[in-house]
Each structure stands twice: as structure tokens, then as C-alpha cells.
Amino acid sequence: MVASRFLAVLAACGQLSYAACPLMSGELDSRDLPADHPNVRRDTTATPTDEFLAQFEVNDNDAYMTSDVGGPISDQDSLTAGDRGPTLLEDFIFRQKITHFDHERVPERAVHARGAGAHGVFTSYGDWSNITDASFLKSSGKETPVFIRYSTVAGSRGSADTVRDVHGFATRFYTDEGNFDIVGNNIPVFFIQDAIQFPDLIHAVKPKPDREIPQAATAHDSAWDFFSQQPSSLHTLFWAMSGHGTPRSFRHMDGWGVHTFRFVTAEGKTKLVKFRLKTLQGKASLLWEEAQVVAGKNADFHRQDLWDAIEAGNYPEYEFEVQIMEEEDQLRFGFDLLDPTKIVPEDIIPFTPLGKLTLNRNPRNYFAETEQVMFQVGHVVRGIDFTEDPLLQGRIFSYLDTQINRHGGPNFEQLPINQPRVPWHNNNRDGAGQMYIPLNTAAYSPNSLNEGSPKQANQTAGRGFFTAPNRSAGKLVRAKSSSFADVWSQARLFFNSLLPVEQQFVVNAMRFETSQLTSDVVKSNVLIQLNRVSHDIATRVASALGVSAPAADPTYYHDNTTTGVSVSKDPLLKLDGLKVGYLTSNAASGNTSTDSLKSALAALKVNLVVVSETLGNGVNQTYSASDASQFDAIIVGDGTGALFTTSNNLANSNSTSGYNATTAALSTLYPAGRPLQILQDGYRWGKPVGAVGTGSKAFDAAGIKTGTPGVYGGSDVSALSSDLEAGLKQFKFLDRYPLDQ
Numbered sequence: 001m002v003a004s005r006f007l008a009v010l011a012a013c014g015q016l017s018y019a020a021c022p023l024m025s026g027e028l029d030s031r032d033l034p035a036d037h038p039n040v041r042r043d044t045t046a047t048p049t050d051e052f053l054a055q056f057e058v059n060d061n062d063a064y065m066t067s068d069v070g071g072p073i074s075d076q077d078s079l080t081a082g083d084r085g086p087t088l089l090e091d092f093i094f095r096q097k098i099t100h101f102d103h104e105r106v107p108e109r110a111v112h113a114r115g116a117g118a119h120g121v122f123t124s125y126g127d128w129s130n131i132t133d134a135s136f137l138k139s140s141g142k143e144t145p146v147f148i149r150y151s152t153v154a155g156s157r158g159s160a161d162t163v164r165d166v167h168g169f170a171t172r173f174y175t176d177e178g179n180f181d182i183v184g185n186n187i188p189v190f191f192i193q194d195a196i197q198f199p200d201l202i203h204a205v206k207p208k209p210d211r212e213i214p215q216a217a218t219a220h221d222s223a224w225d226f227f228s229q230q231p232s233s234l235h236t237l238f239w240a241m242s243g244h245g246t247p248r249s250f251r252h253m254d255g256w257g258v259h260t261f262r263f264v265t266a267e268g269k270t271k272l273v274k275f276r277l278k279t280l281q282g283k284a285s286l287l288w289e290e291a292q293v294v295a296g297k298n299a300d301f302h303r304q305d306l307w308d309a310i311e312a313g314n315y316p317e318y319e320f321e322v323q324i325m326e327e328e329d330q331l332r333f334g335f336d337l338l339d340p341t342k343i344v345p346e347d348i349i350p351f352t353p354l355g356k357l358t359l360n361r362n363p364r365n366y367f368a369e370t371e372q373v374m375f376q377v378g379h380v381v382r383g384i385d386f387t388e389d390p391l392l393q394g395r396i397f398s399y400l401d402t403q404i405n406r407h408g409g410p411n412f413e414q415l416p417i418n419q420p421r422v423p424w425h426n427n428n429r430d431g432a433g434q435m436y437i438p439l440n441t442a443a444y445s446p447n448s449l450n451e452g453s454p455k456q457a458n459q460t461a462g463r464g465f466f467t468a469p470n471r472s473a474g475k476l477v478r479a480k481s482s483s484f485a486d487v488w489s490q491a492r493l494f495f496n497s498l499l500p501v502e503q504q505f506v507v508n509a510m511r512f513e514t515s516q517l518t519s520d521v522v523k524s525n526v527l528i529q530l531n532r533v534s535h536d537i538a539t540r541v542a543s544a545l546g547v548s549a550p551a552a553d554p555t556y557y558h559d560n561t562t563t564g565v566s567v568s569k570d571p572l573l574k575l576d577g578l579k580v581g582y583l584t585s586n587a588a589s590g591n592t593s594t595d596s597l598k599s600a601l602a603a604l605k606v607n608l609v610v611v612s613e614t615l616g617n618g619v620n621q622t623y624s625a626s627d628a629s630q631f632d633a634i635i636v637g638d639g640t641g642a643l644f645t646t647s648n649n650l651a652n653s654n655s656t657s658g659y660n661a662t663t664a665a666l667s668t669l670y671p672a673g674r675p676l677q678i679l680q681d682g683y684r685w686g687k688p689v690g691a692v693g694t695g696s697k698a699f700d701a702a703g704i705k706t707g708t709p710g711v712y713g714g715s716d717v718s719a720l721s722s723d724l725e726a727g728l729k730q731f732k733f734l735d736r737y738p739l740d741q
């Protein structure tokens with residue numbers, strides 16, 4: 001380790017041979033050289049991830065074990081006084097090992113504790129210097145390393161991936177002018193308009209303080225008490241209750257910067273912008289019942305999907321886009337651009353794609369990378385600036401503060417995953433875990449003893465960050481702006497813009513959540529707020545609660561719609577990494593249709609997962625370890641009929657007498673009825689289902705009608721794979737769901 005740190009420092013100097021070494025003082029900084037000087041690194045890319053992180057990797061291959069300070073040791077037995085005596089205090093090996101273990105954990109994130117991350121690269125589509133001086137957007141094809149961490153908000157670190165929640169989508173660009181983070185979510189709006197209310201929101205949503213129940217869920221009194229007392233939360237709540245709250249995977253959701261930011265040119269001219277990372281896989285969601293099952297069957301469902309997709313070379317891709325608005329547009333659209341509970345409808349201001357982001361490398365170590373990455377809203381670069389959005393303003397403070405707590409000191413930016421890929425120079429000193437040896441003994445500004453270095457960089461010198469010159473502050477007030485007052489219209493706009501069946505899911509989600517409230521006061525307050533959005537929604541939710549909705553409250557009712565907010569309207573753009581479960585039987589082994597279907601689907605980058613009673617002979621999974629929630633579509637193989645007959649799906653029993661007796665235990669290899677259950681659940685959860693040859697008999701046992709949308713049969717494997725392709729693109733057959741009359 002010591003050697004590797006030394007090497008790391010050397011390498012840090014070595015790799016920067018074209019710029020000043022971060023540890024040396026008084027040298028000419030390349031930022032002050034003219035733009036055409038060969039040493040100027042502004043137009044190069046930042047050090048790529050593999051090269052940069054390799055300096056910090058520790059490889060234990062073919063090595064003797066050492067203590068933390070390098071001496072070779074053995075660590076499997078404690079040092080005791082005699083054969084059967086007590087362990088000695090002298091045992092430094094024991095103490096070092098156990099002490100390190102005792103301190104292995106750092107506090108989990110206060111929110112967004114559950115997450116998964118990946119490395120990648122951003123490629124700019126062009127030179128965007130007409131709107132921003134951000135260097136990573138300055139030329140076509142310019143590459144910048146990135147790291148994304150996805151998360152849920154409410155659950156703790158070990159909670160399930162598929163709970164219903166807003167999902168974090170934090171993106172870091174390691175630009176050649178420092179790190180730029182978009183600490184965004186998969187939902188474009190937020191619950192509150194002022195950061196001072198964030199602790200209230202989180203205390204209301206997190207488990208009850210006395211019993212710490214429920215984990216990672218909002219179906220409880222305090223959450224809905226807050227939502228109904230603080231109606232600014234309604235718009236975000238509507239998004240979270242829709243398919244956006246239960247994405248199929250991290251790959252199938254968009255990321256949003258939420259706030260309005262500023263782009264700033266070298267001359268200080270500004271535009272207002274909203275950021276989006278648009279999925280190039282297409283959007284897809286799990287249904288609620290399915291997501292609940294997944295949470296129990298595979299708590300790592302999203303994490304696993306991301307890992308597997310990258311390992312298989314199915315790299316998730318997103319387009320980095322902006323909506324661009326003028327400074328004078330702040331109040332032009334009927335709401336305030338500084339209000340984070342509002343979207344700018346995409347039909348009013350379309351998105352401009354600036355570049356493409358591709359995730360292509362899994363982390364080597366979860367703790368060192370994904371757990372220790374510390375995103376901050378305050379990580380901005382020259383060319384990008386904040387707005388006065390009061391939620392954004394508070395966030396600029398909060399992240400740095402909480403990360404000092406998590407790391408136990410201010411030096412977390414020196415961790416490899418947090419280091420910029422360019423040199424840094426400042427007068428910040430000391431603190432726990434200082435990794436470097438600063439040589440400048442004049443650690444203050446201004447100084448003459450180090451010839452004024454490090455020098456101040458600004459708009460005109462050293463390509464420094466600068467605050468947009470046109471910004472101004474008004475009088476001091478402790479109140480929300482009246483321009484933030486209408487918090488109902490856009491919740492309605494969102495609802496109006498969904499498919500009828502997606503609207504039904506929102507209503508169902510609200511019924512699920514509010515039916516678990518114990519307080520009649522909270523239920524009544526919820527209905528009052530829903531009724532301001534829509535009398536129809538309030539009536540439908542009220543019916544499940546066994547009460548009446550209040551009389552219509554039409555102040556904010558309208559029939560406007562917008563585009564781009566539905567999950568299910570558009571087909572998927574790619575099928576990469578989707579899984580089709582192929583249900584077969586040992587008795588049907590050697591069936592050639594399996595292989596042909598497998599290769600036809602492989603051409604679409606879709607995996608055929610063969611399920612049978614036992615492993616071997618091309619089988620990937622047993623029925624005992626399989627469930628419909630693992631597959632995006634389900635096919636029953638030829639010659640498997642016996643597994644699906646209804647008489648074969650009674651409860652297993654080894655009793656020979658009594659009410660529940662069957663003549664023989666059906667199978668000890670999997671739970672009773674599992675093959676049929678997989679088919680039925682798959683159908684119920686809207687997935688394409690199909691059968692090869694006589695496999696279609698399973699449809700009769702399952703009560704599925706052949707010929708209905710998303711149900712395919714026949715012996716022609718190539719026709720079946722084309723049907724499946726179309727079915728997977730549609731992803732969910734939502735006409736299987738009844739709508740309220």
C-alpha cells in the first residue's frame with residue numbers, strides 16, 4: 001500500500017508532464033499560456049478512467065500477506081498465552097485486523113443510501129461555445145470521463161432496488177477544467193420549493209422514528225400527512241405514483257437536472273437551461289405487483305441489470321440534452337422557471353442534444369468507488385452557473401456539509417473516485433487523511449513568498465470559474481415567491497398526458513398507499529388536495545377508501561396535455577440485455593427449437609434463459625429458482641405440457657389420507673405449480689407470452705386466450721422470434737388491465 005501511494009504520487013506527477021505537477025509550487029501554470037501553446041491542455045481530454053484509476057489499484061496476486069505497514073505476516077491465529085490461554089494485548093496483528101474491521105463502515109448517505117454506479121464516457125456532438133464556455137462542450141468528438149450513481153431515495157443501504165420511489169441519477173463529468181456534477185433524479189420535478197424544508201420532507205417519508213417501519217416506502221401516515229399539508233409535493237408525487245416510480249432498470253429511465261441552471265459564454269452572456277439525460281434504450285417500467293415480488297426475490301434487481309448489461313457489452317447510452325431559454329423568459333410560461341416543482345413542457349421548449357454518454361466500465365470495488373463517490377451540486381465548472389432557485393441554493397450547501405460527516409473530515413475530494421482528472425492547487429490544508437505533501441510554505445493568498453501562487457483565476461485570467469455578471473439580488477425576504485403559488489396545474493398536466501391505463505395505475509398506486517393510512521384526518525386532507533388537481537381522481541381514490549370525495553374544486557382544472565412524460569406510449573429503442581424465460585422440461589430435452597430461438601434472440605441482444613426441473617443439458621435455471629419477475633417475456637417450450645396441466649398444480653402433499661391428500665407428491669424439485677405460476681404471472685404483469693408447438697396447451701391451463709395481443713404461438717420459430725421482437729419493443733400489454741368505469 002505504501003509503495004502504491006508513493007507510485008500514485010509519482011504517477012500523478014508523471015502523467016501531468018504536460019501540465020504543472022499538483023505537488024510543485026511556483027511553476028508556470030499551463031492555464032496562463034496562450035491557447036495555441038502546445039502545453040495548453042484545454043483542448044485535450046481529461047485523463048481517461050482506466051489510466052487514472054490504475055494508479056490506485058492494489059493487486060494481491062502472488063504476494064505474501066503484509067500488515068498495513070508492509071511487514072509480511074500470517075493472520076489466521078491469534079497470539080495466546082499457552083495452547084489454551086487468553087489472547088495477548090501484544091498481538092498487533094490481531095488488533096490491526098480487528099480494529100480495521102470495526103471501522104469498515106462509514107455512515108450511509110442520509111438519503112439515496114441505496115445505489116449502484118458505473119463509469120463511462122461523454123462525447124460532445126459539437127462546439128457549443130456559442131452558449132457555454134464549458135470546455136467539455138467545446139468541440140465535436142471531445143471525450144470526457146464520467147461516473148453515474150443511480151439510487152433510490154428513502155431506503156437504507158441494504159433495502160430493495162424495486163421499491164416505489166424517486167430514483168437518483170447523479171452524473172459526474174471529469175472535465176479537463178474540473179469536475180461537473182449533475183445531481184439529478186429520474187423525475188424532472190421535486191416535492192418542495194425551498195431547501196429549508198428538506199429535513200421535514202425526509203423525516204416524514206423515512207420510517208417511523210419509534211419502530212423504524214416501514215422501510216423504503218411512502219405508504220404510511222407521516223408521508224401522506226406531509227404531502228397533503230405541503231401541496232407543492234403533488235406534482236412529484238404524481239410522477240412517483242406512475243411508472244416512473246418503478247422503472248424496469250436504471251437503463252430504462254431518463255435523468256433530469258430538475259433546477260433551471262445557467263449556461264455562460266466566455267463573454268459572460270447567459271441562457272437559462274434545464275438538463276436531461278435521455279435514455280437511448282427507451283423508457284420501461286415494472287408494474288407495482290411485479291416490483292413488490294422482485295423486491296423479495298431479488299433485492300439487487302437493478303444493480304444486477306446494470307452490472308450484467310455492462311459486462312455483456314450492452315452499454316447503456318443517454319443523450320445529454322438541454323432546454324434553452326432566455327433570461328427574460330423566467331416568468332413567461334405561466335409559472336416561474338426558478339420553481340423546481342415545474343417542468344418546461346417539451347412541446348413548448350424542445351430539447352437540444354449536446355452529446356452522448358455511454359456507460360462502459362463497471363467499478364472495480366463497490367466501496368472505494370460507488371460508496372465513496374461524493375456528488376455535489378456545487379461541483380460546477382466555468383461556463384455553467386446556478387440560478388436563484390431556493391431549493392438549488394440550499395443544496396449547494398448541504399452536500400459538502402453531509403460529506404464531511406460521512407468521510408470524517410474535509411479531504412474526501414482526494415479519494416481516487418472524487419479526484420478531478422486535472423491538477424489542483426489551493427491553500428486548503430491538513431485535516432484527517434491528508435494524502436499529499438504540499439510544498440508551498442506560503443499557504444495563503446495574497447502572498448509574495450511563493451510569488452503569489454497559486455494565483456487567482458477568473459473570467460479573463462487562467463480560465464477561472466466566474467459568476468454570471470448579470471445576476472442580481474433583490475430585497476431580503478423569508479417567504480416563498482407568489483410566482484411559486486400554483487402547485488396543482490402541472491400535476492394535472494402530467495395526469496392528462498398519460499395513457500388511460502397509466503392514469504389507472506396512478507389511481508391504483510394512490511389507493512394502495514392511502515388505504516394503509518390509519519389517520520382519517522390525513523386521508524381527508526389527501527382527498528382535498530387531489531380534488532384540487534382533479535375531481536375524478538379524488539372520487540376514484542375516495543371510492544377505495546370507502547368515503548366520498550369533496551365537491552369539485554375547479555380553480556386549477558384544465559384539459560392541457562404535453563409530450564414526453566408517459567413511460568408506455570413509445571416502444572423501446574433497443575432490446576439489449578432483456579431476458580426471455582424459456583420454460584421447458586427434462587422430458588423435452590434435445591428440442592432443436594430452443595437453439596434456433598436462442599440464436600434468433602441473441603441477434604437482438606436478448607437473452608433466452610432456459611428453465612427446467614434440473615440443471616445440465618443447456619438449462620440455465622431451475623424452476624425452484626425461477627419466477628416471472630426475472631423475465632421480460634415468457635415462452636413455453638414444445639413437449640412440456642405435463643408440467644402445466646391444472647391437475648398438476650395442486651399443493652404438493654406427502655400425506656396419503658385426509659382432505660389435502662394427493663396420490664403422490666408432484667415434485668420435490670420446485671414449489672407446487674411453479675411452471676404455471678410463472679406463465680400466469682408473466683401474463684398478468686403485461687409481458688409478451690408465447691408457446692412453441694404443443695407448448696400452447698399451457699395457455700389453456702393458464703386461462704390465456706391465444707390470438708390476444710402479446711400472446712404468440714406456432715411451430716415456426718422465426719415467426720415467433722419476430723413476434724417476440726415486436727412484443728418486447730412494446731414491452732407491456734396494458735390492455736390486460738381493467739379501467740375504472
Ligand code: HEM
Pocket residue numbers: 108109110111112115149150151167168169170183184185189190194195196198257258259340373374375391394395398399402403406
Ligand atoms: C431537486 C432536488 C433534489 C435532487 C434531484 C436530489 C438528488 C440527490 C441525489 C441523486 C443524491 C444521491 C447522490 C449520490 O448518488 O451519491 C442525493 C443525495 C443527497 N441529497 Fe439530494 N436531491 C435534491 C434535493 C435535496 C435537498 C433540498 C437537500 C438538502 C437541502 C438534499 C440533500 C441531500 C443529501 C444530504 C444527500 C446525501 C449526499 C451524500 O451523502 O453524498 N437533496 N440527492
